[in-house]
Amino acid sequence: xxxxxxxxxxxxxxxxxxxxxxxxxxxxxxxxxxxxxxxxxxxxxxxxxxxxxxxxxxxxxxxxxxxxxxxxxxxxxxxxxxxxxxxxxxxxxxxxxxxxxxxxxxxxxxxx
Amino acid sequence: xxxxxxxxxxxxxxxxxxxxxxxxxxxxxxxxxxxxxxxxxxxxxxxxxxxxxxxxxxxxxxxxxxxxxxxxxxxxxxxxxxxxxxxxxxxxxxxxxxxxxxxxxxxxxxxx
Numbered sequence: 001x002x003x004x005x006x007x008x009x010x011x012x013x014x015x016x017x018x019x020x021x022x023x024x025x026x027x028x029x030x031x032x033x034x035x036x037x038x039x040x041x042x043x044x045x046x047x048x049x050x051x052x053x054x055x056x057x058x059x060x061x062x063x064x065x066x067x068x069x070x071x072x073x074x075x076x077x078x079x080x081x082x083x084x085x086x087x088x089x090x091x092x093x094x095x096x097x098x099x100x101x102x103x104x105x106x107x108x109x110x111x112x
Numbered sequence: 113x114x115x116x117x118x119x120x121x122x123x124x125x126x127x128x129x130x131x132x133x134x135x136x137x138x139x140x141x142x143x144x145x146x147x148x149x150x151x152x153x154x155x156x157x158x159x160x161x162x163x164x165x166x167x168x169x170x171x172x173x174x175x176x177x178x179x180x181x182x183x184x185x186x187x188x189x190x191x192x193x194x195x196x197x198x199x200x201x202x203x204x205x206x207x208x209x210x211x212x213x214x215x216x217x218x219x220x221x222x223x224x
Contacts, residue, residue: 004154034212043116043203043215044155089154099145099168100213102154 003027004092006103013110019077021106023090026071030092034100035064035075038087047088048075080110114138116216118204124222125194132190133219137206144187145213146179147203148172155203161187194223 005024013019021035031052036044050057050064050073057064063076077084090103117136125131137144142163147155158177160168163184173179176194181187191198201220205213 006154009152036215041217043205043217046212046214049212091154099157099160099170100155101157102147104152104154 003030004090004101004103006088006090006106008106009104010107010109013080013108015082015110015112016079019075019080019084019108019110021075021077021088021090021108023073023075023103024071025073025092025101027092027101028071029094030101031095032093033064033066033073034091034093035062036089036091036102037084038089038105044089077108080108082110082112084108085110116204116206116214118202118216118219120219121217122220122222124224127196127223128193130190130192131194131221132188133202133204133221135187135189135204135206135216137186137204138208138214141206141208141214142184143207143209143213144181145205145207146187146189147205147215149201149203149218150199158189191221194221196223199223 034049035047037047038044048062066073087105087107089105091100093100119134144161146158149155159179161181176192179189201218203218205215207213
């Protein structure tokens with residue numbers, strides 16, 4: 001059951017521009033949403049999260065937006081850098097954080 | 113190194129053999145997760161421990177799969193009578209109970 005969906009398998013952006021990665025979910029019981037970044041041959045690395053009581057969380061160049069009514073969240077990276085090139089996974093969990101559900105990932109390529 | 117450690121990094125086994133993977137979580141993290149990731153997909157939840165108690169188990173975890181976390185420290189994931197469909201990256205993550213889990217580098221299993 002695909003409770004978390006990332007419909008864009010890939011995204012290519014020019015260095016210095018904004019990268020916008022999107023994620024949709026179906027389970028209204030999800031309370032926490034997270035973004036992970038994954039480089040080849042490494043496990044996913046936690047990037048940023050947002051609670052369902054907020055609609056925006058910012059950490060440096062990374063901002064996550066949550067639209068609960070649309071069951072949609074997005075990750076904005078600005079300005080994008082070549083080192084940001086990786087696969088980005090969106091994840092969601094319930095309040096007790098017992099099991100995170102992941103999307104299929106979006107491969108971001110930032111071109112110099 | 114204080115991160116999540118997984119052993120082995122790679123495992124090639126013949127169909128029908130049993131395999132066991134080990135995960136050493138970050139010290140004092142009471143939550144431990146196992147995920148499986150196949151090519152082009154996000155990590156799929158397998159099971160979750162809080163301390164030594166296995167609290168959740170995915171439908172994906174057939175009877176051939178068993179996980180343990182004796183004494184609430186390291187964890188093992190055993191697959192009996194491996195099948196080619198078991199070929200995947202097996203990821204372990206740990207969490208202190210707050211938001212965000214930290215992943216190990218994974219064990220890549222190839223069943224031939």
